[in-house]
Amino acid sequence: xxxxxxxxxxxxxxxxxxxxxxxxxxxxxxxxxxxxxxxxxxxxxxxxxxxxxxxxxxxxxxxxxxxxxxxxxxxxxxxxxxxxxxxxxxxxxxxxxxxxxxxxxxxxxxxxxxxxxxxxxxxxxxxxxxxxxxxxxxxxxxxxxxxxxxxxxxxxxxxxxxxxxxxxxxxxxxxxxxxxxxxxxxxxxxxxxxxxxxxxxxxxxxxxxxxxxxxxxxxxxxxxxxxxxxxxxxxxxx
Amino acid sequence: xxxxxxxxxxxxxxxxxxxxxxxxxxxxxxxxxxxxxxxxxxxxxxxxxxxxxxxxxxxxxxxxxxxxxxxxxxxxxxxxxxxxxxxxxxxxxxxxxxxxxxxxxxxxxxxxxxxxxxxxxxxxxxxxxxxxxxxxx
Numbered sequence: 001x002x003x004x005x006x007x008x009x010x011x012x013x014x015x016x017x018x019x020x021x022x023x024x025x026x027x028x029x030x031x032x033x034x035x036x037x038x039x040x041x042x043x044x045x046x047x048x049x050x051x052x053x054x055x056x057x058x059x060x061x062x063x064x065x066x067x068x069x070x071x072x073x074x075x076x077x078x079x080x081x082x083x084x085x086x087x088x089x090x091x092x093x094x095x096x097x098x099x100x101x102x103x104x105x106x107x108x109x110x111x112x113x114x115x116x117x118x119x120x121x122x123x124x125x126x127x128x129x130x131x132x133x134x135x136x137x138x139x140x141x142x143x144x145x146x147x148x149x150x151x152x153x154x155x156x157x158x159x160x161x162x163x164x165x166x167x168x169x170x171x172x173x174x175x176x177x178x179x180x181x182x183x184x185x186x187x188x189x190x191x192x193x194x195x196x197x198x199x200x201x202x203x204x205x206x207x208x209x210x211x212x213x214x215x216x217x218x219x220x221x222x223x224x225x226x227x228x229x230x231x232x233x234x235x236x237x238x
Numbered sequence: 239x240x241x242x243x244x245x246x247x248x249x250x251x252x253x254x255x256x257x258x259x260x261x262x263x264x265x266x267x268x269x270x271x272x273x274x275x276x277x278x279x280x281x282x283x284x285x286x287x288x289x290x291x292x293x294x295x296x297x298x299x300x301x302x303x304x305x306x307x308x309x310x311x312x313x314x315x316x317x318x319x320x321x322x323x324x325x326x327x328x329x330x331x332x333x334x335x336x337x338x339x340x341x342x343x344x345x346x347x348x349x350x351x352x353x354x355x356x357x358x359x360x361x362x363x364x365x366x367x368x369x370x371x372x373x374x375x
Contacts, residue, residue, distance in 0.1 A: 034322075034332075035285060035306050041329045042286045063303035071307055079314055 006050055010040055013059050020069030024076045032072055036062060078218035082211050087115045087203075090210035097217045107213040114206030116173045120148055120162050121199025128191055136191055141181030143167060147195065155180045162198075266298055272351065273298050274308060275336065275344040278318060284331040285309065309334055317343055 014033055021029035043058045044050050050058075062068075074096065081093030094111055097104025124147060128135045131149070138146045140159050148161015156178040163176045170176055187194050277283065277291045289305050292298050300308075312318045317340035324330045336344065 032306065032310065034330075036303060038329050038331050039285050039302065039306070042284075042327070042331070045327070061302045063301045068303040068307070071304075072310065075307060075311060079311075 005052075006044065006055055009052075009055055009059070010037070010044075013040070013062075013065055017065035017069050020066050021072060023073045028076060029072075036068075075218070078214055082214045082218070084211075085207055087118075087206065090207060090214070091115065093214045094210055094217075097213075104213075104217060107209075107217070111206050111210040111213070113173065114202050114209065117162050118199045118202035118206060120173060121195040121202065124148060124161065124195040125192055125199070128195075136185040137187035137194060138183050139186055140183045141179035142176075144176055144179065145186075146176075147198065150183055154182065157181075157183055159183070269351075270298055270300065271308065271312070272344070272347045274305075274312070275317065275340055275347070278334055278336045278340070279344060280336075282333045282335040284323075284333050288334070312340070316340070 014037055017036060018029060018033050021032065040058060040062060043061075044055070047054050078093055078096075081089050084090055084093075091108070091112060094104060094108045098108035099105075124135055127149070134149055134152060136147075136150065138144075138148075138150050138159050140146060140150070140157060143166045144159060144163055145165075146159035146161050146163040148159065148163070151158045151160075157180065158175055158178050160175045161173075163172050163174070164170065165176055273292060273296055274288060277288050283291070285305055288309070289302060292300075292305075309318065309320070313320055313334075316337055318334045319337050320332050320334045322330045323333050
């Protein structure tokens with residue numbers, strides 16, 4: 001096989017690999033692609049007269065470039081997510097597992113709920129100066145405790161936010177439905193401190209839990225992928 | 239469609255080698271990381287050298303590209319360090335070596351493995367000796 005054709009085939013393979021590494025940093029992608037190139041060159045140089053079949057076999061032993069890239073991207077993103085403080089990055093990281101198993105799905109719901117509670121607390125802090133008589137820590141009808149918004153009604157009043165009810169026990173982000181009776185603000189001007197502390201706690205719990213889940217599940221997934229039968233495409237040597 | 243399993247050469251479906259049982263794969267997977275760290279003990283090697291040792295001294299064979307994913311992960315976990323070296327082969331090679339953290343981790347793994355395998359040997363001892371006895375008959 002002419003050396004130009006060998007180079008072209010290798011370049012085609014590496015181009016595919018590089019193209020599918022687009023979601024990670026160029027430095028990380030170049031490093032990986034460079035290493036695979038070096039590996040292929042070593043394999044080629046061990047052959048006296050590499051034929052198309054030899055090259056085909058070498059590239060197949062290295063693996064399908066799309067799958068290799070997908071695993072590298074997943075691995076890199078998981079690593080990033082496991083160190084991140086960004087809710088978006090962490091949720092996206094867990095979402096990868098949410099579609100593949102019960103543990104991932106449950107973890108996603110728990111993390112999203114905790115971030116939801118943190119978001120409600122942030123909204124309370126932002127909206128309190130704008131709606132001072134509607135935002136607060138409310139004790140409403142039917143023993144409903146709500147951190148959030150009260151619509152101002154006594155009959156069929158609605159409370160939105162983080163709501164808890166003791167009998168029957170309920171905890172929702174949203175509303176527990178209309179109820180009639182007096183509504184009392186328990187926090188007054190202390191609402192800022194209460195919302196900041198509660199929101200901070202929810203945010204910290206969501207972040208730590210999300211990172212822990214990603215670390216645990218990605219390790220399991222990574223180990224599970226090591227010996228998976230991998231379909232390979234022989235066209236790169238053609 | 240061609241398939242490759244455990245880094246064996248690709249063959250036609252008729253020639254395809256017998257695939258390992260799932261339990262066998264699980265056992266191998268669990269020890270792969272330790273084997274790679276052990277290969278790098280007191281040595282500086284590049285990917286293909288690691289792969290060759292892996293293939294020659296154990297039955298742990300993997301898809302070749304996967305090795306670089308594992309090394310990448312071990313590097314991110316600060317278990318190994320790497321550097322590009324132009325050793326006159328016409329192209330640079332990336333050499334890996336264990337970091338102190340990697341050496342410590344490997345020592346712990348080796349210690350655990352010795353104890354664990356000794357206990358298992360004791361458990362499966364009667365099965366092995368019974369098999370030898372049957373063969374002798």
